[in-house]
Amino acid sequence: MHAVTSFEPAFIQAERRGARRLADVTSDALRELEAGGASANHIEQMAMDMGALLASTVPSQAHRAQEMRIPNFLGRMRAGAAILWAEYGEDVYGQAARWSSDTVRGWVAFSIPMTSRPIATQLALGQGFAADPHFAVREWAWLSLRPIVAAHLDVAIAELERFAEDPDPRVRRFASEVIRPRGVWSTHITLLKDEPGLALPILDRLINDRNRYVQDSVANWLNDASKSQPAWVTQHLECWHTRYGDDIAYVRRRALRTLRRGQSQV
Numbered sequence: 658m659h660a661v662t663s664f665e666p667a668f669i670q671a672e673r674r675g676a677r678r679l680a681d682v683t684s685d686a687l688r689e690l691e692a693g694g695a696s697a698n699h700i701e702q703m704a705m706d707m708g709a710l711l712a713s714t715v716p717s718q719a720h721r722a723q724e725m726r727i728p729n730f731l732g733r734m735r736a737g738a739a740i741l742w743a744e745y746g747e748d749v750y751g752q753a754a755r756w757s758s759d760t761v762r763g764w765v766a767f768s769i770p771m772t773s774r775p776i777a778t779q780l781a782l783g784q785g786f787a788a789d790p791h792f793a794v795r796e797w798a799w800l801s802l803r804p805i806v807a808a809h810l811d812v813a814i815a816e817l818e819r820f821a822e823d824p825d826p827r828v829r830r831f832a833s834e835v836i837r838p839r840g841v842w843s844t845h846i847t848l849l850k851d852e853p854g855l856a857l858p859i860l861d862r863l864i865n866d867r868n869r870y871v872q873d874s875v876a877n878w879l880n881d882a883s884k885s886q887p888a889w890v891t892q893h894l895e896c897w898h899t900r901y902g903d904d905i906a907y908v909r910r911r912a913l914r915t916l917r918r919g920q921s922q923v
Contacts, residue, residue, distance in 0.1 A: 673697050679704045693758040696793060702760055707733045711740065714761050718744055731842060734797065737764030742771045750782055762789060763797035770801060776809050780816050787820075787831035795827055799835040800843055806835050807846045814858055821859050826868035832859050833874040839881040853882040853889055860893075864908065865901045876911035883916050891916070 675698030676682045682704040686697075691709040696702050708722030724736050741749050741764050753765040766786040769779050779802060786798035806813040813836070820832035836856055838849040849856055856878070863875045883890040894909050 676700050676704075690758075690760070693756065693761070695757060695759050695791060699793065699796075702793065703730050705760070707737060707760065710758060710760060711737065714756060714758060715741065715744060731800075734760075734763055734767050737761070738767035738771065738801075741765060742768045747772060750785075753785070759789070759791035759793045762786065762791070762794045766794060766797040767801045770805055776805055776812050777816050779805060780813070780820070783831070784820065784823075784828060788825050788827045795831065799831055803835055803840060803843050803846075807844070807848075810836070810846070810848055810855065814856065818858050818862065821862040826866070826871050829863060829866060829868070830871045830874045833863055833871070833878050837874075837878050837881050839884070850882070850885040853886050857893075864897050865904055867904075869907075872908050873911070876908045879908070879912035880915050883912065887916055 673686065675696070676686075677700060679700060682701055686701060687705055690696055690701055690705040691713060693710065693714045696705075707725035711725050712719035712722050718740050721740050724740065725733055727733055727736065737760075741761075745752060749765050749768060753762050756762055756765075766783065769782050769786075772779065772782070774782075783798050783802045786794050786801075789795055789798070817832040817836065820828050823829055823832075836846065836849060836859065838853065839845050860875065860878070863871055866872060866875065879890050879894070890912065894905075894912060897905050898909060
């Protein structure tokens with residue numbers, strides 16, 4: 658198994674302001690993206706011709722470009738993963754950093770489950786993508802691993818405890834995002850919707866995190882849980898507030914936003 662090569666700091670999202678609608682993505686931006694440039698947001702990724710991107714970045718697989726033009730966005734990402742896996746196998750992880758395109762690195766991230774390795778190994782591979790400088794690759798990291806995490810939740814949470822203590826806030830955020838009860842672009846984890854306490858080994862480590870990127874994820878996690886287990890969330894936020902005081906004020910406010918909105922409508 659090849660380790661994921663560290664990514665260059667230059668691999669950051671594009672400097673331009675991303676379009677808010679598919680129709681507003683400019684032809685210049687599309688040409689840059691399809692030649693292997695970095696995206697500014699997910700709208701740009703949705704708008705580009707991923708078949709053209711495949712042809713420009715992996716010319717040996719250009720004959721499979723049509724497979725990258727299916728309607729479903731995540732389906733295109735997974736198709737890219739399957740093509741890279743067919744071309745490189747496990748060697749793809751050692752080569753990921755050579756691609757400046759965050760979308761191509763996202764394809765690599767989506768290929769991790771294709772290894773059929775133990776969950777600990779898959780999470781270790783995912784860590785490199787969880788720490789990627791580009792926001793989109795970090796999203797693909799947790800989306801790719803979420804199904805196996807959900808299927809082996811106890812083992813995954815035990816492995817994710819070290820992620821929650823990592824010096825890199827992007828890795829710490831991954832520990833929260835990959836087990837959110839209500840997934841974004843992914844299925845919900847019913848067990849955590851019903852029993853959010855299973856995630857306490859992660860939440861206890863992150864609730865007092867000083868990094869706003871991590872705080873937003875923890876608050877969103879608790880807000881997710883509040884939709885099915887409101888009493889559990891309010892009880893634990895009170896306990897954490899007793900322990901940490903105003904250090905968790907931001908997380909607490911955002912975590913309770915759905916409950917407070919519901920109360921204001923009564």
